[in-house]
Amino acid sequence: MQTSSFAESTSPLGFIKDLDNYMRVCQKLGCAQKKGCSGAVVAFHAALKSHLRNVPVNTILKFEDVLLNKGNGYDPKTGVFTAPANGIYFFEWTFITTNGSTVYMEAVVDGARKASTCINAQTSRHTSTSGHLLYELKTGNKVWIRTFLVNAGFLYSDKYTFFSGHRVKF
Structure with a gap:
């Protein structure tokens, strides 16, 4: 047939x-x-290439393993997404850590914190958490994920810790 x-x-x-x-x-x-x-289409997805330990406060995370970068808004060298066009954007970040680690992360738009996530002195072998941000951006606005409050104890790579985003409305 x-x-x-x-x-x-x-x-x-x-x-x-x-x-x-x-x-x-x-x-x-x-x-x-x-x-x-x-x-x-504007969309990106990038993960950590290697595990990170004792990441200082206010460090912009560089997700260097870029799996998708339509519109070329994400720069793996800096860890910063630059909006190539006006619109409403959705961002997500996920990280996994290990026993005893404390990690605080925040999504930042042009220097101002807009959303935060944390794992504080976690007690299981591995714990994962995610954060989301829905935000209206103008062309040239910048978004990144950084540590805050305390040094981040440990972050797994191997696609467990990632940052992604896409434009949802033109």
Whole structure:
């Protein structure tokens, strides 16, 4: 039994007509891109390359293992995301630490703390925590994750500790 995609089974003119009909439906539902909107995807995901120990207070974490960087907003050399376009952005960071460690992390936008997470003197073998930030950015605004309050005891790498973000609204 041979199967083919819809695009392969219709003529080019028929495909364009069908696509046009789908676009009209999207517009009526309010999910079509509006004129003047920049629809370019902005998204990144990066993890620590190596374990970190005794990370000083106010250290910007550099997530050097970049798995995705659409829009080229994230710089692994500095650990800073720079918004390439206006919009509402969603950021997430997750870290895992080991027994006895204390880690305080914060999401910072242009020098101001906007969200915080912590594990304080944790007692299990491994503990993970995550933080989230939904924030409206203008082109050029900068976002990063840094330690605060006390030196961070220990952070695992191997994709356990990461920083990611994407634009959710243009």
